[in-house]
Amino acid sequence: MRRNMLIAQSGGPTVAINASLSGAVKRAMKHPEIDQIWGGRNGLEGILNEQFVDLRQKLNSQEAFRQLESTPAMALGSCRYKLPEEPGSVYEKLRGIFSRYEIGYFFYIGGNDSMDTILKLSQSFGSVGDDVKCVGIPKTIDNDLPCTDHTPGFGSAARYIATSVAEIACDSAVYNVPSVTIVEIMGRNAGWLTAASVLARRGGCSAPHMICLPEVPFQLEKFLKRLGHLQPQVQNPIIAVSEGVRFAEGGYVSSQGEQVDAFGHRTLAGVGKYLEQLVRDNLGCKVRSIELNVLQRSASHLYSATDIGEACRIGAEAVSFAVQGKTGVMATFERVSDHPYLLAYKSADIRLIANREKTVPLEWIDVDRYDVKEALTQYLSPLICDENGCGIPVYFSL
Amino acid sequence: MRRNMLIAQSGGPTVAINASLSGAVKRAMKHPEIDQIWGGRNGLEGILNEQFVDLRQKLNSQEAFRQLESTPAMALGSCRYKLPEEPGSVYEKLRGIFSRYEIGYFFYIGGNDSMDTILKLSQSFGSVGDDVKCVGIPKTIDNDLPCTDHTPGFGSAARYIATSVAEIACDSAVYNVPSVTIVEIMGRNAGWLTAASVLARRGGCSAPHMICLPEVPFQLEKFLKRLGHLQPQVQNPIIAVSEGVRFAEGGYVSSQGEQVDAFGHRTLAGVGKYLEQLVRDNLGCKVRSIELNVLQRSASHLYSATDIGEACRIGAEAVSFAVQGKTGVMATFERVSDHPYLLAYKSADIRLIANREKTVPLEWIDVDRYDVKEALTQYLSPLICDENGCGIPVYFSL
Numbered sequence: 001m002r003r004n005m006l007i008a009q010s011g012g013p014t015v016a017i018n019a020s021l022s023g024a025v026k027r028a029m030k031h032p033e034i035d036q037i038w039g040g041r042n043g044l045e046g047i048l049n050e051q052f053v054d055l056r057q058k059l060n061s062q063e064a065f066r067q068l069e070s071t072p073a074m075a076l077g078s079c080r081y082k083l084p085e086e087p088g089s090v091y092e093k094l095r096g097i098f099s100r101y102e103i104g105y106f107f108y109i110g111g112n113d114s115m116d117t118i119l120k121l122s123q124s125f126g127s128v129g130d131d132v133k134c135v136g137i138p139k140t141i142d143n144d145l146p147c148t149d150h151t152p153g154f155g156s157a158a159r160y161i162a163t164s165v166a167e168i169a170c171d172s173a174v175y176n177v178p179s180v181t182i183v184e185i186m187g188r189n190a191g192w193l194t195a196a197s198v199l200a201r202r203g204g205c206s207a208p209h210m211i212c213l214p215e216v217p218f219q220l221e222k223f224l225k226r227l228g229h230l231q232p233q234v235q236n237p238i239i240a241v242s243e244g245v246r247f248a249e250g251g252y253v254s255s256q257g258e259q260v261d262a263f264g265h266r267t268l269a270g271v272g273k274y275l276e277q278l279v280r281d282n283l284g285c286k287v288r289s290i291e292l293n294v295l296q297r298s299a300s301h302l303y304s305a306t307d308i309g310e311a312c313r314i315g316a317e318a319v320s321f322a323v324q325g326k327t328g329v330m331a332t333f334e335r336v337s338d339h340p341y342l343l344a345y346k347s348a349d350i351r352l353i354a355n356r357e358k359t360v361p362l363e364w365i366d367v368d369r370y371d372v373k374e375a376l377t378q379y380l381s382p383l384i385c386d387e388n389g390c391g392i393p394v395y396f397s398l
Numbered sequence: 399m400r401r402n403m404l405i406a407q408s409g410g411p412t413v414a415i416n417a418s419l420s421g422a423v424k425r426a427m428k429h430p431e432i433d434q435i436w437g438g439r440n441g442l443e444g445i446l447n448e449q450f451v452d453l454r455q456k457l458n459s460q461e462a463f464r465q466l467e468s469t470p471a472m473a474l475g476s477c478r479y480k481l482p483e484e485p486g487s488v489y490e491k492l493r494g495i496f497s498r499y500e501i502g503y504f505f506y507i508g509g510n511d512s513m514d515t516i517l518k519l520s521q522s523f524g525s526v527g528d529d530v531k532c533v534g535i536p537k538t539i540d541n542d543l544p545c546t547d548h549t550p551g552f553g554s555a556a557r558y559i560a561t562s563v564a565e566i567a568c569d570s571a572v573y574n575v576p577s578v579t580i581v582e583i584m585g586r587n588a589g590w591l592t593a594a595s596v597l598a599r600r601g602g603c604s605a606p607h608m609i610c611l612p613e614v615p616f617q618l619e620k621f622l623k624r625l626g627h628l629q630p631q632v633q634n635p636i637i638a639v640s641e642g643v644r645f646a647e648g649g650y651v652s653s654q655g656e657q658v659d660a661f662g663h664r665t666l667a668g669v670g671k672y673l674e675q676l677v678r679d680n681l682g683c684k685v686r687s688i689e690l691n692v693l694q695r696s697a698s699h700l701y702s703a704t705d706i707g708e709a710c711r712i713g714a715e716a717v718s719f720a721v722q723g724k725t726g727v728m729a730t731f732e733r734v735s736d737h738p739y740l741l742a743y744k745s746a747d748i749r750l751i752a753n754r755e756k757t758v759p760l761e762w763i764d765v766d767r768y769d770v771k772e773a774l775t776q777y778l779s780p781l782i783c784d785e786n787g788c789g790i791p792v793y794f795s796l
Contacts, residue, residue, distance in 0.1 A: 013568070013569050013572050018794065039796075041574075041796075042573065042574040045574065046574070053796055058796055064794065067792060067793065067794040068794040070791060070793075070794075071568065071791075071793040071794040072565050072568045072569065072793075073565075073568035073569045073571065073572050074572045075794050075795070075796060076796070077571070077572055077573070077574060078572040078573055079573060079574070080573070163699050164693060164697075167470050167471075167693060167696040167697055167698060167699070168692060168693070168696065170411070170469065170470045170471035170696060171411050171470065171471045171692050171695070171696040173471065173475070174411050174471050174472045174475055174476040175440065175475070175476055175477060175478070176439075176440040176443065176444070176475060176477070290691045290692060291689070291691070292691075293688045293689070293690075293691070294566060294569050294688060295562055295565060295566070295693075297569070298565040298566065298568060298569040299562075299565055300565060300791065301561050301565070301699075301700055301791065302699055302700075393468060393469075393698065393699065394465065395465065395468075395469040395470075396416065396462065396465040396466040396468075396469040396473050397469075397473070398437075398439075398451055398456055398473060398474070
């Protein structure tokens, strides 16, 4: 019976992924079935090179755990590595490594691609009868993993988006001049993060005034018409737009705004810059676009306490699931109720999750008004809270 | 004797300018010499249209003051308006308005251009014997106002920069791949804000690895050589660069990276994008640039308590200076000591301040190593603190 555990992180950073690592290791230390607790550096790439760290040694105090939980990005490093579809030498190598290190429990913290790793490894180990429990721990700011109410990392990113939009709204309103501000937000195919901008209104501001999600085919004339309609009443409209918005035929809007720089290189302009020019040309008003950049996923200073707490807990539950004998699953959140906000921790078959995306349901989107419906706001609200309240500041207004 | 007060805000937003408004109004309410407390909307532009609000009415509770102090940008709105050099109808109009509203005390919260307004108005009123005390209250994230140790708004922006750089450093280090990250920071002619990135090291991270300030003429080969020298030891160097860096002959580096977009429009690329391409072409490694955008000046969620407290206090002292009879001055900070950190509140002749800039002293810059000296770090440190400490998180590291 193999008694050692291996855990690693994978994919893009969030502010909560280290909290999941912390929760998992803490829980592992409580299970007598688990001896060694190895961390794999840089995900599967590091594991293939046996780049392991002894986590019992590295996390040897309350302070170390606490610091880990408030550190953004990946303490163990990450990789973007996808296992091949066909059996072959990579799998043999991994089985050899897992055997030598007597790994009986494997955890991969990541998004859809990482869940693909859990799927393939659990199948590979299963096919040769190696007793390795493989459990995925969810992570993504995009909130697009199926079978779970939401994902760790999303709540903090949502809080960052909503707070930033509220602050940008204040910044945009200082001059007595009509102006449009376009805020470009991460999220290629799923608009959850862009939709979270609606929470800026929790503090009393009216922004965002338009929300453009990838789930709704983008129509230029309709967009300009809606904006034109808003403008007399709203002097400084704020538009939240997902980087992944697409035209009806499927092409990304961002690819329309190709630029040729001084070196003759072509680069994607970004949907924000493209819409900025469109608005300038068609509506003739002052307009600027703001790309929210990597701080959306790494701004740990604006974490959601709910998010961090849940991230810790789901890491812990994943470990217990594995000790109970589960494999080929991902630990999940199941929302029991909204008021009070209550979660149950479950697990779901990895085959329902790997390589799949969960997008914003169309019935939660108000397509004509470029807005989201109350049901979505209700869904989002508890995810961004902290000890002090709803997480969005209330500003002074004359 | 005129007994009414008029206060307004001007120039670009910061997170502290409303705190100065709050401090000034609170202090005015304690001076029996002051009757009406008018706020001018949208700075001088609104004043010229007599767009006044009764601040005794609007700020009628502790909660209102508290909310005002935590609101970014300008509660009274702003403008970018410069008074003409020659006497004329604008001045006559203003003297008429001040007379009708019996304004005896005028306060303008802003940067260099706003101090120009204080200079011109105090001279104008003085020349005709109107008894109006004109006092400037400093404000800018650039920290470039002369005669004052630092400026309100700077400490919070500095905290934002340092925290963001620390988070970006974590984000940049996740993959086991060499990469360069260029962080473009606000500040046209003075590098104080970019220099503040050095405070990221307070939390233990080694970033930023290079700092490029406008005070030092930019040399391409020297820049690339230094970066190339760093790279073997530092896998993921972070470079903090001011948007205002210039070549020795004076041209802005950002104007080199002109782009022609899909519509045939020329736009400034931004120094970050330009350097990104340069590094990609010359060093052949993975590189990205991040523009920190308007959140540098509006991210009130990451305020410095020291900054907000000082902003309140300097607004209050400005009011008392005016009641004491001072005019044609700006309220200033004078640093009495570093340990403990102590300030005195003074005033300085506006003619030494208006339209002038204070840049980073060359003796505080380590030109060859693209770094800043310890004296600058010592100067900056107390400005970003809050109740809980030095203001920069300490992260977990293996």
